[in-house]
Amino acid sequence: MIFRKNKISDSENNQPIEARVANSKIYGKGVTKIYTDSKKKTLAIDHVNFDVLENEFVSIVGPSGCGKSTLLKMIGGLDDISEGSIILDNRKLDGPGKDRGMVFQGYSLFPWMTVEENIRFGLKLKKLPKDEQDKIIDKYLEIIGLTQFKKSLPKELSGGMKQRVAIARALANQPEVLLMDEPFGALDPHTKSIMQQLMRKIWQDEHPTIIFVTHDIEEAVFLSTRIFVMSARPGRIMAEIPIYLPYERTLDLKDTPEFIEIRKKINNMLHPSDENDIGE
Ligand SMILES: Nc1ncnc2c1ncn2[C@@H]1O[C@H](COP(=O)(O)OP(=O)(O)OP(=O)(O)O)[C@@H](O)[C@H]1O
Numbered sequence: 001m002i003f004r005k006n007k008i009s010d011s012e013n014n015q016p017i018e019a020r021v022a023n024s025k026i027y028g029k030g031v032t033k034i035y036t037d038s039k040k041k042t043l044a045i046d047h048v049n050f051d052v053l054e055n056e057f058v059s060i061v062g063p064s065g066c067g068k069s070t071l072l073k074m075i076g077g078l079d080d081i082s083e084g085s086i087i088l089d090n091r092k093l094d095g096p097g098k099d100r101g102m103v104f105q106g107y108s109l110f111p112w113m114t115v116e117e118n119i120r121f122g123l124k125l126k127k128l129p130k131d132e133q134d135k136i137i138d139k140y141l142e143i144i145g146l147t148q149f150k151k152s153l154p155k156e157l158s159g160g161m162k163q164r165v166a167i168a169r170a171l172a173n174q175p176e177v178l179l180m181d182e183p184f185g186a187l188d189p190h191t192k193s194i195m196q197q198l199m200r201k202i203w204q205d206e207h208p209t210i211i212f213v214t215h216d217i218e219e220a221v222f223l224s225t226r227i228f229v230m231s232a233r234p235g236r237i238m239a240e241i242p243i244y245l246p247y248e249r250t251l252d253l254k255d256t257p258e259f260i261e262i263r264k265k266i267n268n269m270l271h272p273s274d275e276n277d278i279g280e
Helices: 017-023 068-076 116-127 132-145 158-170 189-206 215-222 251-255 257-268
Strands: 024-036 039-051 055-063 083-088 099-103 177-181 210-214 226-230 237-242
Touching: 024 068, 039 068, 039 083, 039 237, 055 068, 055 215, 068 099, 068 177, 083 215, 099 158, 116 132, 116 158, 132 158, 132 177, 158 257, 189 215, 189 251, 215 251, 215 257, 226 257, 237 257, 251 257
Parallel strands: 055 210, 055 226, 099 177, 177 210
Antiparallel strands: 024 039, 024 083, 226 237
16 A cells, blocks of 8 residues: 555645546545425535545534535445535445445444454454454454453443444454544543544554544544535535644644644634634
8 A cells, every 4th residue: 555644735735626536545526415305405515526545534624514424424325415426446436335434423333242243243244264353353452452352342341442442343344435423522531532642543553544524623633634624504615724744643742833723723714703712
C-alpha cells in the first residue's frame, strides 16, 4: 500500500473535483438526499461532491441536522441516494457491502458473544481458515489493548472498551473504507480523549481510509488529515480544510497555537457570530 503523509497540497486541493477523482479511493458526484414522507419532502443533502484519497482520515463536521449522518449512511449503503452517485474503487455503490466497515455511537456488539467471538464474526463470514482468524483477532486485541478481555461479554466492559471492540471488529475485516459516526459521542471526556489518542495511533500504524462524522471540532482537528465543513441544511460541503499538523500526534497537541488556530478557524466558519472562541 502506498502511503502519503498528509498529502494534499493546497494547489491540489483547489483543483475542481473532475481533476481530482482520478486519485480517489471513494468519491461522490452530485450526491443528493431527499427524504419524503406523506406530508413533506426534506432536502437533506444538496448535490454534494467529495473525494477521499486512499489512507486519508477525513472528518465531516457541521451544525446539527446538516446531514452528516445522512451522507455517511449513503456512503455505507444504509440509505438510498436520491440523485448522484458514490464510487468506491471505481465501482458505483448500490447498498451495503463488506468493503465498508461501520462504527456507530451505539455499541453495536452482539451481546451474547464474547469479545473474541464478536471480532471473529466477520472473519468467519469471509471463511478464513481458523488459524488465520486467530492471528487477526490476537493482533487487533493487542492494538486495542484488550487481550485479557478476550473471553469477556460486552456487558462486562465499559463504554470505551465496547467501542474499542467495535473498532477492532470493523478493522479486522479490512474494509476498503472505515465509516465512523460519532463513535466517541457517548463517552465521558476522559475516555473520549483516550479513544481519540488510540484512534490516531491506529491510523498512524495501519493507515486505514477513514470517514469520520463528529460534531466535535477539536476531535476532528486532532484526528484528521482533512476536514469537510458542512453548511446548515440543505447540507453542502462549504470548505475542505487540510490539517497540516505533525504526523505523530499526542493529546498535548491540542494546547498548541497551531492547533487552536485551526480549531478557531473552523469554529468561526460554523459560528461566525461567536466573539470569543469557547470551543463549540
Ligand atoms: N429518516 C428521515 N426522514 C426524514 N428526515 C430525516 C430522516 N433522517 C434525517 N432526516 C433529516 O435530514 C436532515 C439531516 O439529518 P442528519 O441526521 O443526517 O444530520 P446530522 O448532521 O447528522 O445531525 P446531528 O449532528 O444532529 O446528528 C435533518 O433535517 C433530519 O431531520
